[in-house]
Amino acid sequence: MINVGIIGLGYWGPNLLRNFADAAGARVTVVCDRDAARLAAAAARYPGVAATRDAREVFDDPGVDAVAIATPVSTHFELAMRALAAGKHVLVEKPMAASSAEAQRLIEEAARRRRVLMVDHTFVYTGAVRKIASLVSSGELGDIYYYDSVRVNLGLFQHDVNVIWDLAVHDLSVMDYVLPSRPRAVSATGVSHVAGGHENIAYLTLFFDNNLIAHIHVNWLAPVKIRRTLIGGSQRMIVYDDLEPSEKIKIYDKGITVNSQPDSVYQLLVGYRAGDMWAPQLPATEALKTEVAHFVECVERGTAPLTDGASGLRVVRLVEAASESMAARGRLIELDAPAGARS
Amino acid sequence: MINVGIIGLGYWGPNLLRNFADAAGARVTVVCDRDAARLAAAAARYPGVAATRDAREVFDDPGVDAVAIATPVSTHFELAMRALAAGKHVLVEKPMAASSAEAQRLIEEAARRRRVLMVDHTFVYTGAVRKIASLVSSGELGDIYYYDSVRVNLGLFQHDVNVIWDLAVHDLSVMDYVLPSRPRAVSATGVSHVAGGHENIAYLTLFFDNNLIAHIHVNWLAPVKIRRTLIGGSQRMIVYDDLEPSEKIKIYDKGITVNSQPDSVYQLLVGYRAGDMWAPQLPATEALKTEVAHFVECVERGTAPLTDGASGLRVVRLVEAASESMAARGRLIELDAPAGARS
């Protein structure tokens, strides 16, 4: 049984609270937020849990084994670092930190302290993304040709970060999990439609080896909500629509066949192959429930989580590089191969 | 009554033939194709029309007033130039020519000969695009913020050109017609998944003044067919789905309101406004019928067509620039302001 403190009870924190409260193997002992009303609401709902407006009380409490942080991104580094320094295991909301330098220091601190450092890349724990990862790694899709995601809606303009930090992080964390290799370079474009504001629309292209290409379209100013990803493989292709109540994933047995020995370009023969479509039944478990159980297990066993600090760092590096490219209207930013890259 | 010759009876030519045959004010007198079977089929269907495998017979026939050309793009320049030189009016399929230099020379020849030179930018003649243009120019959308188009399907890989020349041309011609200004620069990315082939997937970002941004996603290797454009304005936003049997255009009375005098970024207040959606009834007339009638009228009156050589040239220039950018993985290509640009 591990004792957990929750810091931050804004939009996402109450979901962490509820899932840790329900998790076997965990117990929430304290919650922390600067807002007294939020604290009161949490205390009323979970009478046995202590409430404080001072995070220090969480870190100083020797009875707290782990801390879950759901605060604005600019505070992630300081809070996570203090938690690790106090010997706590840490689950930190996405994006992991406000810079890759911060993310790197958190990884080092966690390693030194031998503590679990996990990033809340929630989509990685959905049934849909798990299924996609399984289809990719089993080879059923064949070679992966492209990954194309659209994530747009009319919605919350952030004050302190652009739309890449807010929305594209989801896609980057999914790609980090499901794709067989790491991006080599990024080119991004975007614009702000609010004077003095950050970019509210952005387009990212990620280049990989072997002609794999990925693209992300994020937009806070769209008339309709779209959450759709196309994944093209040499054998099969996927449409993943996260707004579908069921059938979120459709697998198309479609593709092309290429005459590999043409005498000339005019003899280049591309054949088209169309087959059945198949929508696998997906488990209905809430992603955060799966994620919290995984965190608890990692803490208990001392194992590395699926979405560890290294994955959090990779995602932050991509966000930084994409933002830099966007500021330079699409200038290509080469990415160093991070330690532990798959290929 | 103008006499028309049709050159090229492959995929698109029969549609031109049918529409010119049915048009008031026009009469098809001759059709031309290298393929005898296609000629025979056309002759059987239109018994009074002459058929030839030699385009020279069309150009040399003094009874032919105008020529419609629907051949591979690499032949557009030569055929159109010979037709103009022979004093014929010309309607040429999109894209206008294989290079902007060729397009420029066609414009000059048509001007010198005082002949109509029109490019078959078919979408400009659809009820949907006409309605969009009217909504933009009337100011109902407010300031235009973005134009985002997705045009993907599993389908015909071209041997001689990349997917931008094939599919993005449609979007570029629509943007040329509906948007209030011209793009200043382009950044494009893409890749080929067929060894020795041209790019089959591409992403184009076009930069305009006033924070207007446009983006086009084209793909020959998608599991599903998508033809959807989002247009964001400061007052209203449009979703244009060309695959909808009716309700192709939906106009959303949605948007944001910005507190224009914030004391600091943290006080930047963005409000969200949601209202009704409206799908105007659109005329069901076939676009090509409207287009052919427009061509006939321009010939008869000696007026400039809506999709004249200059628009054809602008589109070809964008395709060239985008292809150049794509080859350089997103390098920004600045566009010279073409003569006759709107802003």
Next chain:
Amino acid sequence: MINVGIIGLGYWGPNLLRNFADAAGARVTVVCDRDAARLAAAAARYPGVAATRDAREVFDDPGVDAVAIATPVSTHFELAMRALAAGKHVLVEKPMAASSAEAQRLIEEAARRRRVLMVDHTFVYTGAVRKIASLVSSGELGDIYYYDSVRVNLGLFQHDVNVIWDLAVHDLSVMDYVLPSRPRAVSATGVSHVAGGHENIAYLTLFFDNNLIAHIHVNWLAPVKIRRTLIGGSQRMIVYDDLEPSEKIKIYDKGITVNSQPDSVYQLLVGYRAGDMWAPQLPATEALKTEVAHFVECVERGTAPLTDGASGLRVVRLVEAASESMAARGRLIELDAPAGARS
């Protein structure tokens, strides 16, 4: 401030509890359920609320002004009658009672005791149904020609009632609210696919005066969930899809025009009229919140609720008649004009 007791904390009761707890003008003082675990959960969430397994404690408590009942339908009559007899106002879940005789007696008791008796016809309090009612009563649809509803899904087979009692009640209560007249007769068909079970699929036709016809299709054994109603009027027509996240209501400016003086049937000329489609913005307020506020207001002011006992009785009568018709494979059941009928 009225004090409310909630009886029944199964599927629907917790929603009543939450909405009464949040309502201005009301306070939940006691909850009642036979299941100790449910009581414990409610008590933990609402610490100030008393909890009992014996409904008598609710009825005997002079501090309780009103009772909300969300128990199995077979218990509605007894519990509501005891509450009224104890001088409480009553909100009872749909369907109002297990028979029209029971419903009639509840109406009489409430009248004698001068207490509010309201039936929880939740859909009547949704923004969508309110909008439909407004469009019908304003005459914008013209004469109402038909009302056609499909309400199917895979799901909960009831042990004690057929699918009409469970699902069609929703449609009947909506029709009772929005249609300009009352049905004169009903013909229903259906079948059970579970040995010893009640009908799990049913089709109801309701006949009105003036060639208005209504039809309801309900099914517990469908592969997909559908909640769609078509309403045809002489001027406009509505598609109401309750599963749409936004745009639940679409109004089509379509219809026919009839040459009213044909010389013969072969000269009967029907013209078709197609116009715009319009989806009005609907308020996002939770229906049950609106309903609870309405109940509180009726209690405070002593006014009759929109979904009063009479409407509950009319719906139960239709369910009874439809079930009788279904047992006789579609035999027409004439309906007596109930007291207070609109036409």
Next chain:
Amino acid sequence: MINVGIIGLGYWGPNLLRNFADAAGARVTVVCDRDAARLAAAAARYPGVAATRDAREVFDDPGVDAVAIATPVSTHFELAMRALAAGKHVLVEKPMAASSAEAQRLIEEAARRRRVLMVDHTFVYTGAVRKIASLVSSGELGDIYYYDSVRVNLGLFQHDVNVIWDLAVHDLSVMDYVLPSRPRAVSATGVSHVAGGHENIAYLTLFFDNNLIAHIHVNWLAPVKIRRTLIGGSQRMIVYDDLEPSEKIKIYDKGITVNSQPDSVYQLLVGYRAGDMWAPQLPATEALKTEVAHFVECVERGTAPLTDGASGLRVVRLVEAASESMAARGRLIELDAPAGARS
């Protein structure tokens, strides 16, 4: 090679003409219509085909082996009877005749003359319906529980028949082909919204043995076009949406499991089973091409067609019975087991 005459060139006849003209093994030698303009159009398109306004010329021509009839239903009997009497094979548009008595006499005449008599139940020849029939007969769906079809749109009000004769015929012919047994009784309701017109909206329930139930909703006055059929089986369920460009058929591995030995109704346990969805690739062949090839083959080999006179008669009998029931507001009409019934 059989020589074919086509009678009737209105809406459907030109499709028959085109498919017979393209069919291997057949040759169109003559077309017939009262309208000179239609004849001229057909003659221009098919120069080698004779054209006449007098059907007698078709019947009297000894070179004509078979006649395809696509005229108003009131003329089917006379034209088909004369064709059979002249020794021609006959393909007649649906519905086969204006009454079951007429249909019966055509069957007898064809038998006496040993000629092929086939009814143009086009849907039976689509890839989608073929697939459904195969899924039913192979047992993959399990026991068939219900067949539910919606076929509504805005349009063409017929002068001489009600909407059942026009639209429900399609569903009845599909059911005749795919269902494992024949209906025992029918109850139908409907109404006309045009003074002096036939019913433009109708609902049919068909009762079968073994708790199989079928329902058809047809409507000429709907704001949207719907063509959707749900088929429920004990093992799997189908959604067939004929308006889907691809994926017309979706097969759901869903259903219920019933505890078959409950001690009481309250112990009746229904379990829910959810699995994958699967959309089989369907052949893209035009249904009428398949149908015409089948007709030619039946003529050449002297075999009975899939949609023979008996199936045409069964459909007409159902239409008659449903119209009779509709006039009596749902009165149950028992159906005699027709000769050759499957069960």
